[in-house]
Amino acid sequence: MKIHQITIKDVARELGVSISTVSRALKDHPDISPQTKQMVRDLVEKMKYKPNAIALSLRNRRTNILGVIVPEIVHHFFSSVISGIDEAAVAAGYNVMFFQSNESYEREIMNIQSIINSRADGVLISLAKGTKKFNHIKQLLDDNIPVVFFDRACDEIETDKVIVDDFEGAFNAVDYLIKTGCRRIAHYAGPQHLQISYLRKRGYISALEKNGLHVEDDLIIPCDSYEGALEVTRILMGRSKPPDAIFTVNDMTAVGTLNTIKAMGFKVPDEVSIVGFTDGLVSSVTDPLLTTVSQHGFEIGKKATEILIKRINEEFDSPKPITEVVKTDLVIRNSTRKL
Amino acid sequence: MKIHQITIKDVARELGVSISTVSRALKDHPDISPQTKQMVRDLVEKMKYKPNAIALSLRNRRTNILGVIVPEIVHHFFSSVISGIDEAAVAAGYNVMFFQSNESYEREIMNIQSIINSRADGVLISLAKGTKKFNHIKQLLDDNIPVVFFDRACDEIETDKVIVDDFEGAFNAVDYLIKTGCRRIAHYAGPQHLQISYLRKRGYISALEKNGLHVEDDLIIPCDSYEGALEVTRILMGRSKPPDAIFTVNDMTAVGTLNTIKAMGFKVPDEVSIVGFTDGLVSSVTDPLLTTVSQHGFEIGKKATEILIKRINEEFDSPKPITEVVKTDLVIRNSTRKL
Numbered sequence: 001m002k003i004h005q006i007t008i009k010d011v012a013r014e015l016g017v018s019i020s021t022v023s024r025a026l027k028d029h030p031d032i033s034p035q036t037k038q039m040v041r042d043l044v045e046k047m048k049y050k051p052n053a054i055a056l057s058l059r060n061r062r063t064n065i066l067g068v069i070v071p072e073i074v075h076h077f078f079s080s081v082i083s084g085i086d087e088a089a090v091a092a093g094y095n096v097m098f099f100q101s102n103e104s105y106e107r108e109i110m111n112i113q114s115i116i117n118s119r120a121d122g123v124l125i126s127l128a129k130g131t132k133k134f135n136h137i138k139q140l141l142d143d144n145i146p147v148v149f150f151d152r153a154c155d156e157i158e159t160d161k162v163i164v165d166d167f168e169g170a171f172n173a174v175d176y177l178i179k180t181g182c183r184r185i186a187h188y189a190g191p192q193h194l195q196i197s198y199l200r201k202r203g204y205i206s207a208l209e210k211n212g213l214h215v216e217d218d219l220i221i222p223c224d225s226y227e228g229a230l231e232v233t234r235i236l237m238g239r240s241k242p243p244d245a246i247f248t249v250n251d252m253t254a255v256g257t258l259n260t261i262k263a264m265g266f267k268v269p270d271e272v273s274i275v276g277f278t279d280g281l282v283s284s285v286t287d288p289l290l291t292t293v294s295q296h297g298f299e300i301g302k303k304a305t306e307i308l309i310k311r312i313n314e315e316f317d318s319p320k321p322i323t324e325v326v327k328t329d330l331v332i333r334n335s336t337r338k339l
Numbered sequence: 340m341k342i343h344q345i346t347i348k349d350v351a352r353e354l355g356v357s358i359s360t361v362s363r364a365l366k367d368h369p370d371i372s373p374q375t376k377q378m379v380r381d382l383v384e385k386m387k388y389k390p391n392a393i394a395l396s397l398r399n400r401r402t403n404i405l406g407v408i409v410p411e412i413v414h415h416f417f418s419s420v421i422s423g424i425d426e427a428a429v430a431a432g433y434n435v436m437f438f439q440s441n442e443s444y445e446r447e448i449m450n451i452q453s454i455i456n457s458r459a460d461g462v463l464i465s466l467a468k469g470t471k472k473f474n475h476i477k478q479l480l481d482d483n484i485p486v487v488f489f490d491r492a493c494d495e496i497e498t499d500k501v502i503v504d505d506f507e508g509a510f511n512a513v514d515y516l517i518k519t520g521c522r523r524i525a526h527y528a529g530p531q532h533l534q535i536s537y538l539r540k541r542g543y544i545s546a547l548e549k550n551g552l553h554v555e556d557d558l559i560i561p562c563d564s565y566e567g568a569l570e571v572t573r574i575l576m577g578r579s580k581p582p583d584a585i586f587t588v589n590d591m592t593a594v595g596t597l598n599t600i601k602a603m604g605f606k607v608p609d610e611v612s613i614v615g616f617t618d619g620l621v622s623s624v625t626d627p628l629l630t631t632v633s634q635h636g637f638e639i640g641k642k643a644t645e646i647l648i649k650r651i652n653e654e655f656d657s658p659k660p661i662t663e664v665v666k667t668d669l670v671i672r673n674s675t676r677k678l
Contacts, residue, residue: 063453063456065453065456065457073412073418073421073437074413074418074419074421074422079412079413080413082412082413082439083413086439086441090441090446095438095449095450095452095453096438096439097436097437097438097453097457098412098436098437098438098439099434099435099436099437100421100425100435100437102425102429107429110434111434113434114402114404114434114436114457117402117404117457117458118404118436118453118456118457118458119456255624259624281620281621282620282621282624285594285598285621285624285625286624286625286626287625287626
């Protein structure tokens with residue numbers, strides 16, 4: 001039988017103060033009032049809590065390293081986020097170690113273990129598609145290591161987040177397609193347990209509904225990769241009533257869609273309009289150039305890093321987590337009809 | 340005045356055995372004969388060498404983490420190398436932390452310090468453009484941390500290397516251009532202190548010479564980025580005698596060249612042929628598709644990682660460094676004329 005070990009978190013919950021307050025009280029930090037320190041010490045004594053001396057000493061020793069976990073390092077969107085992280089970190093005197101989860105929950109756990117072993121001062125993470133449990137993230141917070149989610153976050157964990165306005169980005173893209181005369185708009189959707197995919201689909205549906213168009217289930221197709229699009233598009237465009245526009249959950253899927261549609265002899269955008277989501281490198285080298293929703297990856301990375309560093313240095317007035325929403329922009333290029 | 344500290348390396352050199360033999364002898368490793376152990380101990384005594392107990396203990400404790408330094412994580416070529424590294428590492432039970440030097444010597448030193456602090460078992464590195472001194476790499480080897488260079492190596496450091504056949508790749512590309520009828524072939528060249536850029540230029544020159552064509556200095560232009568190509572190509576193609584082909588040092592430069600040439604109204608490949616080097620993602624989405632030299636980045640990453648892990652586990656018969664040359668392939672697409 002496992003005995004429940006009392007943690008700093010339990011002490012904080014009991015007293016109604018932040019974990020960081022308890023931690024600093026135990027370290028005799030000058031910012032904490034003598035009253036609070038006494039209160040914490042009394043409760044710790046009462047709860048028979050013993051701070052792990054080694055853990056505390058390691059925590060005190062700053063490494064000036066940030067650990068970053070991305071689903072795929074080579075991913076178009078994460079590329080720009082990585083650049084933003086790197087720039088903000090270096091400007092503040094931090095170095096950055098990047099890990100990739102390869103969309104796997106097990107790899108994510110392994111990465112977090114490596115980050116703990118490397119004694120990084122804080123962690124930036126965008127969740128893997130395979131991650132549906134979050135104890136490994138809780139572990140970091142319990143160990144008093146600040147965590148900031150970027151892009152792919154989850155509701156279960158109370159920590160800082162920098163996310164994209166996925167709903168509005170998708171809504172604006174589909175609304176634009178309708179304004180240019182498209183009426184049968186398909187959506188290639190990502191895995192629905194990921195908030196970003198779910199919200200993009202909701203934005204698509206909402207734009208159709210607002211414009212009085214019928215939402216057809218067989219025009220919503222699970223597909224979120226270049227290779228997937230090559231396959232799925234042949235089937236979709238071979239139907240008796242093919243769509244006149246396709247809104248894809250990301251750029252690479254849009255490029256696969258574009259290449260297949262061109263190869264099948266359809267004209268883009270006259271017969272079919274295509275809109276992606278990301279605004280990565282590829283969108284500016286395709287022919288025609290891709291209309292897409294810009295996520296401002298660089299800005300997301302920069303903002304998340306700045307929040308993390310402020311959290312590490314305990315520069316926020318309140319321990320309450322903050323959520324920043326970075327607004328998207330529709331970048332209109334040549335894969336969609338003109339207004 | 341700094342006193343010269345005697346290291347394991349000095350002991351190894353003195354005895355004519357490998358560093359790893361000395362290290363294992365000092366740790367009383369069962370693979371080392373009692374005679375050798377005695378010999379090492381005697382010399383250490385004589386040289387007043389004191390193994391750093393902490394360093395040894397840290398070295399003994401495996402972390403199963405590999406540290407990787409790339410010039411740019413988001414770079415087209417390094418993307419595929421990273422995938423190869425990741426696959427080989429995970430297959431062998433290692434996790435990987437990636438750092439980017441952003442082409443800066445100072446960042447590279449900072450990265451190596453972070454890797455040492457994180458006690459990685461070994462290091463894979465591709466040198467930054469700004470790196471012209473190598474003491475930071477020597478430091479790793481002196482600390483008995485195996486290092487494998489990939490792609491961008493240097494001659495000064497004796498360690499394992501996995502490199503590309505840059506000379507032959509460039510030679511074959513330019514030879515092909517000549518065979519298709521091109522006679523005025525320009526080359527956009529990278530920084531010449533980097534071996535890869537130097538060898539690609541040598542391959543270009545050698546192919547011209549072999550085919551009896553004159554090497555014109557004003558057709559060799561320093562340019563190795565997308566943005567650079569936008570600028571340089573306007574000037575080059577505006578000359579009274581523009582080239583009929585351009586061989587660029589990498590794909591992104593080729594894409595910038597292609598876009599500018601199309602925008603200026605030239606026909607590709609009828610009036611101008613373009614060949615890149617890398618075979619990254621972009622080469623398969625441009626219009627026309629890009630002819631390029633495939634560097635097999637994935638294979639390079641995989642091979643370098645396998646060598647590093649064998650080195651960590653001391654599975655090589657000899658401590659002598661090995662150099663693996665990965666052969667390139669010319670991928671013929673539509674930005675060059677047909678034979």
